[in-house]
Amino acid sequence: MNNRFKAILLLFLCSTFFFSCGEDEEAEPITLSLSEEILNFNAEGGSQTFSITSNSSWTIETSVLNAEVTPRSGTGNGEVTVTLGLNDIETSITFYVEVKAGSIQKEVAVVQEPAEPQFPDYYIPADQTGMRDVPNLELAMDMGYGWNLGNTLEAIGGETAWGNPKATQELIDAVKAAGFNSVRIPVAWSKFSNPATFEIDPAWMARVTEVVDYVIANDMYALLNIHWDEGWMQPTYAQQDYVNDRLEKMWIQIALNFRDYEDHLLFAGTNEVMVEGDYGTPIPEYYQVQNSFNQTFVDAVRSTGGRNSYRNLVVQTFNTNIDHGVNFFELPEDKTAGRLMVEAHYYDPYEFALQENETITQWGENATDPSRKANWGDEAHADAQFMKMKTNFVDKGIPVLMGEYGAVLKKAGEHHEYLKDYLKYITESMGRHGLVPFYWDNGYAGDYGFALFDRQSGEQIHPDLIKAVTGQ
Structure with missing residues (x-):
């Protein structure tokens, strides 16, 4: 095979490769779903999980500092654990765990019950006897x-x-x-x-x-x-x-x-x-x-x-x-x-x-x-x-x-x-x-x-x- 023929064959193969690789193939759409919409915790806290189903990589964000969320990123299907400590205040706490995959964003609400009221020694339970229900x-x-x-x-x-x-x-x-x-x-x-x-x-x-x-x-x-x-x-x-x-x-x-x-x-x-x-x-x-x-x-x-x-x-x-x-x-x-x-x-x-x-x-x-x-x-x-x-x-x-x-x-x-x-x-x-x-x-x-x-x-x-x- 002479050099001229080799050059023509090489040019043909390269042209065929580039034309075939350059054709647009329709990309598979990103999917993301979560197993839970809300996680309810009592005042004592603890750990709960939810599952992620996805065909892409994902990340997690939350603005609450005292909540531990792991892992914060992954690819494909996974399981996320949310851990809360004690809520020592008499009001409930609500925040959101946000999951992002590509342009898709979904969230799980996390709600923690308030602490039980701390009553002084002289307190007795509320008693409405004799207290008319009058505006x-x-x-x-x-x-x-x-x-x-x-x-x-x-x-x-x-x-x-x-x-x-x-x-x-x-x-x-x-x-x-x-x-x-x-x-x-x-x-x-x-x-x-x-x-x-x-x-x-x-x-x-x-x-x-x-x-x-x-x-x-x-x-x-x-x-x-x-x-x-x-x-x-x-x-x-x-x-x-x-x-x-x-x-x-x-x-x-x-x-x-x-x-x-x-x-x-x-x-x-x-x-x-x-x-x-x-x-x-x-x-x-x-x-x-x-x-x-x-x-x-x-x-x-x-x-x-x-x-x-x-x-x-x-x-x-x-x-x-x-x-x-x-x-x-x-x-x-x-x-x-x-x-x-x-x-x-x-x-x-x-x-x-x-x-x-x-x-x-x-x-x-x-x-x-x-x-x-x-x-x-x-x-x-x-x-x-x-x-x-x-x-x-x-x-x-x-x-x-x-x-x-x-x-x-x-x-x-x-x-x-x-x-x-x-x-x-x-x-x-x-x-x-x-x-x-x-x-x-x-x-x-x-x-x-x-x-x-x-x-x-x-x-x-x-x-x-x-x-x-x-x-x-």
């Missing part, structure tokens, strides 16, 4: 007109130290007979506690219990709180841990003492929490810390179990101010749905309601002398403020208690009639907006006092003002 808005409306016992159980030095006699069953009976259906009971606990452990004196706890029983005996609602109590609840970062610890310890004791009471007893966590002397708009530090006090209160009460698992609890806006409530309030998380209420107070306009002089003695549309009337805080103002609470809370299923409102009785003779106008309009406006009114009665019947009842006899001091409040 909180409906229960709030059943509270009717509310009346405050004032500072009787807050007086530094003892119950009678600030001029009021001890509260009696006869007094509460008279309040009930006058048309009130709820009594707010402000309490100071610290003077009767161990300052190192915050342990409440059993004798003082028993006395507060007596007063609560006066209310319950009349089939009325009792609203029990921790009031000003010498102002230890300062909402600052520096005091936050201290206050939350103290608040928790005290509310656990209170909640345990009253745990067996049915739903005519409500707890209110605090009162007018603010930085002492600062009545301005709170900075974020102040309202964020105050919001944490509300959460501590709810958690402490719920931790006791029993009927307290279902009790209606009342939390406060910053300084119980309406505008601060609309702008800065954060509703606490609660394990029990639909059992929280919000509290605010109303003393507008200050010049008429609280200022202890005779400069401003007229109020409202019936005022005849502009010089004796504040230039703000009239009927339209009240309606607008209460509408804010209705829109932001009541319309969203959260009841609002106006835990304090009222105005001092000034010495000027004309003031009484304007005070009656004020109480009637403010109370009715609260009702129209779905708010529950609690008149502030400090028991003092002298100049610039709020008293409606004689604390000794229970007799009505100002029947016309009582009628203005109760709508009689």
Whole structure:
């Protein structure tokens, strides 16, 4: 074979090879299937597997760091093991194991149950006996007109130290007979506690219990709180841990003492929490810390179990101010749905309601002398403020208690009639907006006092003002 022929044959063979190898052959499509769509783990964790069926190489991705997934890659059919450790939190964990083969991606959901709740020694199982299955808005409306016992159980030095006699069953009976259906009971606990452990004196706890029983005996609602109590609840970062610890310890004791009471007893966590002397708009530090006090209160009460698992609890806006409530309030998380209420107070306009002089003695549309009337805080103002609470809370299923409102009785003779106008309009406006009114009665019947009842006899001091409040 000569060289020329060899060259022609070689060229022919190469051409044939390249033409045959260059023809497009249809590639086999990639397939991928998984044996499981979901893997369910209990809180203790463990290992489970799922199978991969594929004709291609594959890889696995997952974003959860504490889950062990092996192997993370392979070719063709394979088996993957998912291993989880203990879930020590009281919420479930869900993540996804993603399997990719070429452009195909499939996933397996991995769900781990939450840890069993860890209960303190004093906890008892939730008990709904006597706790009516009534929506909180409906229960709030059943509270009717509310009346405050004032500072009787807050007086530094003892119950009678600030001029009021001890509260009696006869007094509460008279309040009930006058048309009130709820009594707010402000309490100071610290003077009767161990300052190192915050342990409440059993004798003082028993006395507060007596007063609560006066209310319950009349089939009325009792609203029990921790009031000003010498102002230890300062909402600052520096005091936050201290206050939350103290608040928790005290509310656990209170909640345990009253745990067996049915739903005519409500707890209110605090009162007018603010930085002492600062009545301005709170900075974020102040309202964020105050919001944490509300959460501590709810958690402490719920931790006791029993009927307290279902009790209606009342939390406060910053300084119980309406505008601060609309702008800065954060509703606490609660394990029990639909059992929280919000509290605010109303003393507008200050010049008429609280200022202890005779400069401003007229109020409202019936005022005849502009010089004796504040230039703000009239009927339209009240309606607008209460509408804010209705829109932001009541319309969203959260009841609002106006835990304090009222105005001092000034010495000027004309003031009484304007005070009656004020109480009637403010109370009715609260009702129209779905708010529950609690008149502030400090028991003092002298100049610039709020008293409606004689604390000794229970007799009505100002029947016309009582009628203005109760709508009689």
